[in-house]
Amino acid sequence: MLEKRTPISVGEAVCNLMKFASPGLIEMVALELAHGRYLSEDLVADQDIPSFDRSPYDGFAIRSEDAVQATKDHPVTFEVIGKIGAGSVYSGKVGPFQAVRIMTGAEIPKNCDAVIMLELTSQYEENGQTYIDIKRSLKHGANISVQGEDARKGMILAKRGTYIHPGIMALLATFGYSQVPVARKPVIGIIATGSELLDVKEPLVPGKIRNSNTYMILSQIQRAGGEAKYLGKLSDDLETCYSAVKASLNQVDMLITTGGVSVGDYDYLPAIYEKLGATVLFNKVAMRPGSVTTVAHLDHKLLFGLSGNPSACYVGFELFVRPIVRTSLFNGKPHLKKEKAILGESFLKPNPFTRFVRAKLTYDEGKLMVSPSGFDKSSAVSSLAEANALIVLQGGTRGYDKGMYVDVLLLEDHQGSEWPW
Numbered sequence: 001m002l003e004k005r006t007p008i009s010v011g012e013a014v015c016n017l018m019k020f021a022s023p024g025l026i027e028m029v030a031l032e033l034a035h036g037r038y039l040s041e042d043l044v045a046d047q048d049i050p051s052f053d054r055s056p057y058d059g060f061a062i063r064s065e066d067a068v069q070a071t072k073d074h075p076v077t078f079e080v081i082g083k084i085g086a087g088s089v090y091s092g093k094v095g096p097f098q099a100v101r102i103m104t105g106a107e108i109p110k111n112c113d114a115v116i117m118l119e120l121t122s123q124y125e126e127n128g129q130t131y132i133d134i135k136r137s138l139k140h141g142a143n144i145s146v147q148g149e150d151a152r153k154g155m156i157l158a159k160r161g162t163y164i165h166p167g168i169m170a171l172l173a174t175f176g177y178s179q180v181p182v183a184r185k186p187v188i189g190i191i192a193t194g195s196e197l198l199d200v201k202e203p204l205v206p207g208k209i210r211n212s213n214t215y216m217i218l219s220q221i222q223r224a225g226g227e228a229k230y231l232g233k234l235s236d237d238l239e240t241c242y243s244a245v246k247a248s249l250n251q252v253d254m255l256i257t258t259g260g261v262s263v264g265d266y267d268y269l270p271a272i273y274e275k276l277g278a279t280v281l282f283n284k285v286a287m288r289p290g291s292v293t294t295v296a297h298l299d300h301k302l303l304f305g306l307s308g309n310p311s312a313c314y315v316g317f318e319l320f321v322r323p324i325v326r327t328s329l330f331n332g333k334p335h336l337k338k339e340k341a342i343l344g345e346s347f348l349k350p351n352p353f354t355r356f357v358r359a360k361l362t363y364d365e366g367k368l369m370v371s372p373s374g375f376d377k378s379s380a381v382s383s384l385a386e387a388n389a390l391i392v393l394q395g396g397t398r399g400y401d402k403g404m405y406v407d408v409l410l411l412e413d414h415q416g417s418e419w420p421w
């Protein structure tokens, strides 16, 4: 007699699973290779930015008190006593009615407290000496980028777990991180099961299909921030699959298999878990696609049994594998980010289980719009091409009309969300 599986809610499944989520290890990477990684420490300013008062303009540094009387009709004349470019420091003393030619980014000379832009002065030479006329008064501090105006020493500029994007790269470089402390990528093995599977380069023959899940998951792992390890594809044979799964566990932090988790005669994953002595956390979730998603653990290593059906496999990864990966990358918001969007077309199918519709999210005149991205079946691959979101339709509902607000989960967002959504 076949074992009857009892579906649990997505929320319950996530909660059971997240008990096994833990932060991972740390490593150092060269700054040039840090893009796309996750910070393993808070990024704290160890100095003020800028670290000295500097000029935001090409012009002349002066003492503002000398220009108090300057007007269009009564310009005040300054003697130009020197010149400084960015990177240089003016070491001389600037006296009354003296000015120093200064370039953008150069440090303000000690006695000066204002800068006048080059184009607001008139310059002339007399007996080999350069003079400028200033026709307006300047306030103390005028046109000076003051030390610490951008960031103050001690400020936290990015939290541990932050995704390293170009802006973070700029800050890391600013604070001198030639080596960056990042979360080590968890190594995730992928095994595809199914006697019908061909390698990508093989020609199609009757009854066979190409193994697309492996490459889809590989890319999902990379998008989540992990390191994918391709462990091949296997025919539906219990002993072969058991040996491969067992052997792979020494090489990876977690393992994903696809296919073989349902109730078919060749669905061997449940038997493999039993033979390994793994504890099954759940093997039926009240969701569609991906109801057969199974998760087990063995010695605190997670084994994800994702569906063979591509869309079901895709959704299973995003809901269950992603938060585990992101937690290991120190991300405090490891789940897909949730938003509300307006449904661009009606979706009238009944939803006995919570449905995650692969969807395309767009902005239309400032409004967030969402529509299914194509054929909605768990076996579909075509709808994945344009999917950048999942529409969430709660179980026990039906009939979502165009124009209604629906929940959407963002697939390409680096920030993520806390649980519960």
Ligand SMILES: Nc1nc2c(c(=O)[nH]1)N[C@H]1C(S)=C(S)[C@@H](COP(=O)(O)OP(=O)(O)OC[C@H]3O[C@@H](n4cnc5c(N)ncnc54)[C@H](O)[C@@H]3O)O[C@H]1N2
Residues within 6 Å of the ligand: 192, 193, 194, 196, 197, 209, 210, 211, 212, 213, 214, 258, 259, 260, 261, 262, 263, 264, 267, 289, 290, 291, 292, 306, 307, 308, 309, 310, 312, 378, 379
């Ligand atoms: N009697 C029942 N049959 C099925 C049930 C059920 O409850 N009772 N559940 C159905 C649901 S829902 C799903 S989803 C699938 C899940 O099946 P498996 O996860 O065990 O996957 P397979 O049977 O191995 O394959 C399903 C489908 O996917 C194709 N496939 C498999 N691997 C790949 C791959 N690497 N790349 C691309 N496509 C792949 C495979 O050829 C099948 O067409 O079970 C239902 N059946």
Ligand code: MOO
Residues within 6 Å of the ligand: 287, 288, 289, 290, 291, 292, 293, 307, 309, 312, 378
């Ligand atoms: O797991 Mo299936 O995808 O519910 O159709």
